[in-house]
Amino acid sequence: MNSRKTTKRVTMMDVAKAAGCSQATVSVVLNSVTDIKISPELRERVLNVASSLGYGMGSPIRRAGLEDLRGGCIGFIVDQLATTPEAVNAIEGARHASWENDVTILVAQTQGRAEHERKALARLLQAGAQGIVYMSIFTRRVSLDHAFDTLPVPLVLLNCYTDDDRFPAVVPDEMTGGRMATSSLIKKGHRRIGTIVGESFMEAAQDRLAGYRGALAEAGLPYDGRLVVEGSWTPTSGFEATQKLLSIEEPPTAIFCQNDKMAMGCFTAIGEAGLRIPDDLSVVGYDDDELSRHLRPQLTTLELPHRPMGAWAIGQLANKTTSSPHRIHKVGCTLIERASSGRPAVRKP
Known part of the structure; x- marks a missing residue:
């Protein structure tokens, strides 16, 4: 009988709960994303909680895990880039998660056409891509072309998922x-x-x-x-x-x-x-x-948490997880309070 004690890995959700904030905020702080405004007090609280809980060694976004990709490149295949900012935000999150390790991100827009996806995939692999992120502009179930069945590198799905859960996938909650x-x-x-x-x-x-x-x-x-x-x-x-x-x-x-x-x-x-x-x-x-x-x-x-979703995808590529099925990973949204909401007016009878 194996008497070794199994230790539950601390997740970003655990850190978020203890710090009293969203999972998206935790992801932004732990990835050192600088173009999203977070108060110094909240940033320090998240870091302190993460440290006290022992978060880090198993983190899918831990930068140290990207060392195997150093000097290489990652391919992004996305159906649309120009219609909304979500794809750009996801790519920006991926860039923040990888730039310190000298990882280049190559992006191909395919308009969702299978023949374009096959050509893009072939060219990204020819360019030396060490992993592929496949992204849909709106959240949906996708049916991947057979060209993705026997990839020599890891594949992660961003803002989409498959029926059989063969690949790591991340979507907004x-x-x-x-x-x-x-x-x-x-x-x-x-x-x-x-x-x-x-x-x-x-x-x-x-x-x-x-x-x-x-x-x-x-x-x-x-x-x-x-x-x-x-x-x-x-x-x-x-x-x-x-x-x-x-x-x-x-x-x-x-x-x-x-x-x-x-x-x-x-x-x-x-x-x-x-x-x-x-x-x-x-x-x-x-x-x-x-x-x-x-x-x-x-x-x-x-x-919408597309920046932390992009960072999560890069972390999964670094982990090179091959076991399946994969549970769909959901990242929380952040409520941003501004001036358009207030208490209801008292209406006269």
Whole structure:
């Protein structure tokens, strides 16, 4: 009988729980990401907690693990680069996780076409790529081309996953994100909270809506289908959906827009109705798009964790994990409180 004691590996989630912050914040701190603003006090607290818990030796993002890749390169295959900043943020997170070890990142855009993926894969391997990160611009299940079946280097999936869980995969924790956005409004006293969802076939829209419903249930608030309007991720759809929400008999006191572009349209509709944000109506977005800081008032939103996801992917390549199946790794979103959300106005009877 083996009497050796098995020690549970400390995870980023353990550090986040003990430090009282999100897993995304822990990832940013431990990866020394400098272009995301985190207070010195919070940064020090995370580092102290990580040290006290013994986090590090088994960390998938520990820089020392990248020494085997030193002087080499990693290939990124992504379907789209130009439509949204998520792909660029993920690549930037990967760069931060690898630059000290002189690892070059080569990027190929394929528009999701199998023939382009095969050519990109062949050329990345020819260039000496020691690992491949395969990324989808929106979270989804993917069916990989057969060219990925017998790769001579590790493969990690970013923002996507396969049915058979053959490869390490990382996605945002969208359900928890939707719950956080809704709960932030409930904590401010809102009881009639509308939500504008994205296209319902997308997993992000489904999970954010599930999080919204979960937050209502946890607070003992009834689900009202009239408060849920489908949009298409665009400002125009946010504008039109907000008009619908404002026209119902008992309109909401707050609206959770499931991306920032729809929130921009929501702002316009609220203004045209002669209402003020947040005095008459609170608004929360999602994504932390650049526009969220230029709206007036600035938009409370959730930051998608693509930078820490990119860093996690690089760490998995360094680990060269070959055992399967792999559990999908979910990274939490961060709520960014700004001026667009407040307590509900007292309405006259």
